[in-house]
Amino acid sequence: MSRLNGFPFPFTKDQYTYSNNSVPLDPAKTITVTADYKNELELIRKLLQKHHQRCFRSLPLSIESQWEIMLLLFNELASCNPESFTFQKMGGECLFQNHLLAEEEAFVFRDVSTIDLEPLDLVGRHVQEDLIIMGDRHDGLFLEAGQLCFPSNWSLAFVQGMEFKSIHNQVPGIQNDGFIDKVERFISKIQPGAVWERKNWSITVTNKLDTPLETYSVWGKHRQEVTCENAGDLIHLRVEVQRLFRLPMNHDVLFTIHTYLLQLNDLIQQESWLKSFYQNIKTLPEEIAEYKGISTYRTELLRFLENHMEKGRRGR
Amino acid sequence: MRHILILTEVRFKKDGLKEKELRKESGSSVELKLLDSPVDRKKIEQMLKDKPLGTMLILYTGGATRKLIRHAANSAGFSHEDVRIGKIYTGTYRIFCSQCHRINGKASLEKSIICISCGQHLEPSDHYSSFHDAYLGYPIL
Ligand code: HEM
Ligand SMILES: [Zn+2]
Numbered sequence: 001m002s003r004l005n006g007f008p009f010p011f012t013k014d015q016y017t018y019s020n021n022s023v024p025l026d027p028a029k030t031i032t033v034t035a036d037y038k039n040e041l042e043l044i045r046k047l048l049q050k051h052h053q054r055c056f057r058s059l060p061l062s063i064e065s066q067w068e069i070m071l072l073l074f075n076e077l078a079s080c081n082p083e084s085f086t087f088q089k090m091g092g093e094c095l096f097q098n099h100l101l102a103e104e105e106a107f108v109f110r111d112v113s114t115i116d117l118e119p120l121d122l123v124g125r126h127v128q129e130d131l132i133i134m135g136d137r138h139d140g141l142f143l144e145a146g147q148l149c150f151p152s153n154w155s156l157a158f159v160q161g162m163e164f165k166s167i168h169n170q171v172p173g174i175q176n177d178g179f180i181d182k183v184e185r186f187i188s189k190i191q192p193g194a195v196w197e198r199k200n201w202s203i204t205v206t207n208k209l210d211t212p213l214e215t216y217s218v219w220g221k222h223r224q225e226v227t228c229e230n231a232g233d234l235i236h237l238r239v240e241v242q243r244l245f246r247l248p249m250n251h252d253v254l255f256t257i258h259t260y261l262l263q264l265n266d267l268i269q270q271e272s273w274l275k276s277f278y279q280n281i282k283t284l285p286e287e288i289a290e291y292k293g294i295s296t297y298r299t300e301l302l303r304f305l306e307n308h309m310e311k312g313r314r315g316r
Numbered sequence: 317m318r319h320i321l322i323l324t325e326v327r328f329k330k331d332g333l334k335e336k337e338l339r340k341e342s343g344s345s346v347e348l349k350l351l352d353s354p355v356d357r358k359k360i361e362q363m364l365k366d367k368p369l370g371t372m373l374i375l376y377t378g379g380a381t382r383k384l385i386r387h388a389a390n391s392a393g394f395s396h397e398d399v400r401i402g403k404i405y406t407g408t409y410r411i412f413c414s415q416c417h418r419i420n421g422k423a424s425l426e427k428s429i430i431c432i433s434c435g436q437h438l439e440p441s442d443h444y445s446s447f448h449d450a451y452l453g454y455p456i457l
Contacts, residue, residue, distance in 0.1 A: 053417070157417050161447030166353050170443050175354035213414045216455050217436070 003266045004273075006034065008239050010201040014279040016288070018173065020183050021198045022244070028195035030245045030256050031073060031127050033081050037100060040128045040209070047149045047210055048125065054214050056121050057160040058133075058145035063118070065133050065252040066145060067110050070119035072247070072254075073127055074105075085126075098126055120145050132255040134187070136246075140164060141187060141253065148212075150259045152202050152238065153220075153293070155213040172287040192248040200240045202292045207236050207261055226297035231304035232265040237277065268308050278305040319368050320346040322402070323360075323385060324376035325353065327444050327451075331405050332376040353444070355381050357388050364392035376402040378442050410450035411440050419450050428456060 012021075048055050058066065071089075074096045078087035086097045092109040105122065107114040115122055124131050124147035135144035141164040148156040159167050164184050174180045190196060204211060205222040226234055241258045268274045281294070282302055289295045320339050324332030332348055339346040352359075355377075364373075373389055375382050382401065389399050408422040411429060418433035425440045431453070438453030445452070 155414050155417075155452070158412055158414065158443075158445060158448070158452050162445050166444070166446075169354055170441070175356055178356045178358055180354065181356055181359075213454075214416075217415070217457055220455075221457060 003262060004270055007262050008199055008241050008260055009273055009276075010199040010237075010239050011273075011276045011280050014276065015283045016280045017285070018171070018179065018288070020179075020186060022186070022196040023198070025195040025197045025243065028193060028245070029076060029080060030195055030243050030254060031076060031129050032241070032258055033077070033084065034128065037128060041101065041125070043209065044128075044149045045125055048121070048147075051214075054155075054157060054212060055149050056118075056124075056147050057156050058118055058120065059135075059161060062120070062133050062135065062145035062252075063112075064110075065135070065247055065250040065254075066119040068247050068249050069131065069133070069254055070123040071109065072245075073123045077126065096126075101126075118145075120147055127256075129256040129258045132257070134164065134253040134255055136188065136252050141184060143167060144252070148257075150209045150257070151212045152200075152204075152240065152259075153211055153213050153216065158213075170291075172291050187244060187253060190244055190246045190253065192246045192251070194246065196244045198242050200242060202238045202240075203294055204236045204238045204261060205234050205297075207263065209259055209261065220293070223293055223296045226300050228300045228303040228307070231297075231301050232268070233263070235264040235301060235304075236261045237264070237267055264304070268305070271312060274305065274308060274312070278302070278309065281305070317344050319371045320344050320374060321367060321371055322346065322348040322374045322376065323351055324348060324402070325351050325378065325381060325444075326446055327409075328376035328402070328404055331402060335374060335376070335402055351377065351381065355384055357384050360385055361388040361392050364389055364394065367392075371398065373399045374402045375399065376404060380442075409440070410448070411438060411453040412445065412448055412450040413438060413453055415455055419448065420453070423453075425451065429453065 074087045077085040084100045088095045092111065094107050094109055096105045098104065120131055120133065130148045130150055131146065132143060133145040134141040143159050143162055146156050165180050168174050168180050205226055206219065208219055211219050239260045243256045245254045247254060267277060281298065284294065289298055322332050322335055329350065336346050336348045373394060375385060377385065386399055409425050411420045411423040413420060413431040413434060413436060415436040416431060416434035418431055420429060420432055423429045423440060428437060428439050431438055437456040439456050441452050441454055443452040
C-alpha cells in the first residue's frame with residue numbers, strides 16, 4: 001500500500017476535460033522531496049550526461065533568473081528538509097550541502113566563473129522536478145530556459161524560444177472559448193511569492209519516466225502491446241504536479257514539474273481510485289484520448305478495469 | 317472599391333504581404349492582420365463585426381483555421397463570397413526533426429519525409445516555431 005501513500009491522484013470528477021485546475025499553495029513551496037529522491041537524481045544525472053542537448057536548453061537572457069532560481073531552490077531544500085540539506089550564504093559566498101548525496105556546491109552568487117554549469121543546470125541536479133523558465137516579456141510568456149528530463153512526449157529543443165500559446169498548439173481544443181488565452185492571462189497576473197499548483201495526467205506503458213518525443217520510436221511502440229491480461233503490469237498512471245511561481249527579483253515565471261508514476265496493479269488496490277479511473281477513461285473524449293496516446297489500448301484497459309470491479313463486487 | 321482584409325498565419329506572412337502589395341497597387345484600401353496561434357474564434361468574430369460592410373476577407377491559413385474563420389465570418393455577417401482563399405506558395409518548408417533536431421530544408425507540408433541526418437521517417441505537422449522558423453516533424457513508426 002505504501003506506493004499509494006502520497007500519490008497525487010488527479011481525478012476529482014467522473015469525467016475529465018481540460019480546465020484551469022490551478023489552486024494556490026500554502027505554504028508556497030515550488031518543489032517536493034520524496035522517497036524516490038536518490039533513484040530519480042541518479043537517472044536525471046545520467047540523462048543530462050548522455051543527452052545534454054536534449055535535456056538542457058537556455059537563452060543567454062535567462063541567466064539572471066537562473067541565478068535567482070538556484071538560490072530559491074537551495075534555500076527551499078534546506079529550510080524544508082534541514083536533516084538532508086543545508087545552505088549558507090554570507091554576502092555573495094554560498095555553500096550548499098546535499099547530505100543525501102554527500103556532495104556540496106560552493107559558489108559566489110552571480111559569478112559564473114565559480115560554477116561549471118549554468119545555474120539552472122546545476123540546481124536541477126539536486127531536485128526531482130523538471131524546471132522551466134518562462135520569460136515574461138511585454139508580448140507574452142516565452143520559454144527561455146529549461147532542464148527537462150521527464151517530458152511527456154514533447155521536445156524542449158523544439159519549443160525553446162517559443163511563446164506560451166504556440167507551445168500549446170498541438171493540444172486538442174485548447175483554443176475553445178479562449179481557454180489558452182485565459183490561462184496565459186492567469187499566469188501573467190500571478191503575484192511574486194505566490195505558488196499555484198495544478199495536476200496533469202497521462203498514461204505511460206512501462207514505468208519509464210523519460211518519455212521525450214526524441215525517443216518516441218523506442219517507448220511509443222509499447223502502446224501496441226497492452227492486453228487485458230498484462231494491463232495491470234504495463235500501464236502506469238502518470239501524474240505531473242506542476243507549480244507556477246513568479247520570481248520576485250526578475251519577474252519571470254518558474255514552472256516546476258514533478259512526475260509521479262503509479263502501476264495499475266497498485267492503483268486498483270484502492271477501490272475508489274479504481275472506480276474513478278475507470279469512469280474517467282471510459283468517458284474521455286476521443287480527441288483527448290488520441291492526443292494522450294490511449295486510443296490504441298483503451299478497450300483492453302477498460303476490460304481489465306471492469307474485470308477488477310466485478311471481482312471486487314463478488315468479493316464483498 | 318471594397319475594403320480588403322487579409323488574415324494570415326505567421327507561416328504564410330510572405331504570401332499575405334505579397335497579396336497586400338498587389339491589392340494596393342490596384343487601388344484598394346487593404347489591411348493585413350497576423351493571426352495568433354492558436355486562433356480564438358470569438359476574438360476573430362468580434363474583430364470582423366467591427367469591419368465596414370462589404371469588406372472582402374482573404375485568408376492565408378491552413379485548412380482547420382480556415383474553417384474556423386469561415387464560421388466566425390458567417391456569424392459576423394459575411395457571406396460565403398466575401399471570404400476568399402489566398403494563393404499559398406506551395407514551395408518548400410523547413411522541417412525540424414523531432415528525433416535528432418536537424419532542420420530539413422526543402423520539404424513540403426503534405427508529404428512525409430526521411431530526415432537527411434538520422435534517417436527517421438517524419439510526418440510534418442502544423443506545429444510551427446518562429447524561433448527555429450520550422451515545423452515539427454513527428455516520427456512515423
Ligand atoms: C507556464 C508553463 C507551462 C509550460 C511551459 C507548458 C508547456 C506544455 C507543453 C510543452 C505541453 C505539451 C504540448 C505538446 O504535446 O506538444 C503542454 C500540454 C498541456 N498544457 Fe501546458 N504548459 C504550461 C502551463 C500550463 C497551464 C498553467 C495549463 C492549464 C491551466 C496548461 C495546460 C495544458 C494542457 C491541458 C496540456 C495537455 C496535456 C495532456 O493532455 O496531457 N499548461 N504544456
Ligand atoms: Zn533526424
